[in-house]
Amino acid sequence: MTLIESELPEDRIRAITLLEACEERLYRHDPSIRITVSGSPGVGKSSLIEAAGRNAIDRGHRVGVVTIDPTSSLSKGSILGDKSRMTHLANSPHAFVRSSPAGKVLGGLGRRTFELVTLLAAVGYDLIFIETVGVGQSEHMAWQLTDAFTLVIQPGAGDELQGIKRGITELADMVIVNKADGDFIERARLTKTQYQSALHYFTPLRKGWSPVAMLCSATAGSGLDAWLDAIEAFRKNLLLHDELRILRKGQQEAWLEWNLGMEANRLLLQHPAVKNKLQEFHQQTQTQNISIFKMAYGFEQLMQSLLLPSSGTAES
Ligand SMILES: Nc1nc2c(ncn2[C@@H]2O[C@H](COP(=O)(O)OP(=O)(O)O)[C@@H](O)[C@H]2O)c(=O)[nH]1
Ligand SMILES: [Mg+2]
Numbered sequence: 001m002t003l004i005e006s007e008l009p010e011d012r013i014r015a016i017t018l019l020e021a022c023e024e025r026l027y028r029h030d031p032s033i034r035i036t037v038s039g040s041p042g043v044g045k046s047s048l049i050e051a052a053g054r055n056a057i058d059r060g061h062r063v064g065v066v067t068i069d070p071t072s073s074l075s076k077g078s079i080l081g082d083k084s085r086m087t088h089l090a091n092s093p094h095a096f097v098r099s100s101p102a103g104k105v106l107g108g109l110g111r112r113t114f115e116l117v118t119l120l121a122a123v124g125y126d127l128i129f130i131e132t133v134g135v136g137q138s139e140h141m142a143w144q145l146t147d148a149f150t151l152v153i154q155p156g157a158g159d160e161l162q163g164i165k166r167g168i169t170e171l172a173d174m175v176i177v178n179k180a181d182g183d184f185i186e187r188a189r190l191t192k193t194q195y196q197s198a199l200h201y202f203t204p205l206r207k208g209w210s211p212v213a214m215l216c217s218a219t220a221g222s223g224l225d226a227w228l229d230a231i232e233a234f235r236k237n238l239l240l241h242d243e244l245r246i247l248r249k250g251q252q253e254a255w256l257e258w259n260l261g262m263e264a265n266r267l268l269l270q271h272p273a274v275k276n277k278l279q280e281f282h283q284q285t286q287t288q289n290i291s292i293f294k295m296a297y298g299f300e301q302l303m304q305s306l307l308l309p310s311s312g313t314a315e316s
Helices: 009-028 045-058 087-091 113-122 138-145 166-171 182-201 224-240 243-270 272-287 292-307
Strands: 033-038 063-069 095-101 127-131 148-153 174-177 212-215
Touching: 009 113, 033 045, 033 138, 033 224, 045 063, 045 087, 045 127, 045 224, 063 113, 087 095, 095 113, 113 127, 113 138, 138 166, 138 243, 148 166, 148 224, 166 182, 174 182, 174 224, 182 212, 212 224, 224 243, 243 272, 272 292
Parallel strands: 033 127, 033 148, 063 095, 063 127, 148 174, 174 212
Antiparallel strands: none
C-alpha cells in the first residue's frame, strides 16, 4: 500500500506491476464486495464499520477498510483519526485498515483509493468498506467506484429537510439511521420512516434492488447484522443479474477517466508556459482589475496550443 501511494517514479513502476498481478488474480476469481460508507462527519461511519466489521469477522469474512483521512483537507478540528475508532479491526488478523490522506485531491476519495481496494480484494479481503470524508462532491465518484452505497445519517436528519436531500440520498442502496439508542430511539424511528418513504419515490438505480432504510446503533451493537445481511442480499442480487461483472467494468472505466483528468491537471499546472502565465496573472491581479473571463479564455487557448498544436489556435 505504501508502494502504491508512493510518489516516486521508480515506485510507480513497481506498483503497476503489483496491481497488474492483482487484476489478473481478480479476473480469475473475485469474491469481494466493496461498500462506500458515506455521510456527514460525526454521524458514526467509522464506529459502524468497526462494530459491523467485528460481526463480519465472526461470520468468517476478512474485512478491509480504506478511509480517507480528512485532517489534511477541509474539516479539521474535533474529528479524531478514523483508525483510532477502529482499534479492534486495526489489531485483528482478519482485518486491515488503511487511512489514506485526502491530500490535494478534490473530493472525498484519495487518488489511489481504487488501487488500494483492488489490492485488498486480490489478497483476500472479501468485505471492503470505503469510508468517505462526506463533503458532498466526492460521493458521486465513490458511488461510481464501488458496488454498494451506504448513506449514514443521524436521528432527526429528515426533519430540517424539505423532503429529503435528493442528490446523495438518491445514490443510496442502504440508508442507516445510526445512533438509534438511548433518548434518540423514537426520533431515529421517525427519521427511518421518513427516509424509507422518500427512497420509495426515487427511480431505482439497480435491477432487482429497492433501497432500504434501517436503524443501527454502533455503540449498542444493534442493527449491525441487518446491515451485513442487506450487503449479502445486495451482492447475491448483483450476481443473479450478472450485474457485478458489468459494474466492475464501469468502475474501471470511471477510474481511468478520473485518473486521466487528474493527471492532465497535474501535468498542465507543471508546464512552464502555464506556470508563467499563472504567475503573470497573479501579478496583474495585485495591481489592476483585469477580466477574469478573458484570462480564463487565454488559458484555454494556451492549453489548446500545447495539447493540440495543429488545431490552429495560437495564443493571442
Ligand atoms: N450514541 C451513539 N453515539 C455514536 C454512535 N456511533 C458513533 N457515535 C459517536 O459519534 C461520534 C462520531 O463517531 P465516528 O464514528 O467518528 O463518526 P464519523 O465521523 O462518521 O466516522 C463519536 O463520538 C462516537 O462515539 C451510536 O451508535 N450511538
Ligand atoms: Mg470517520
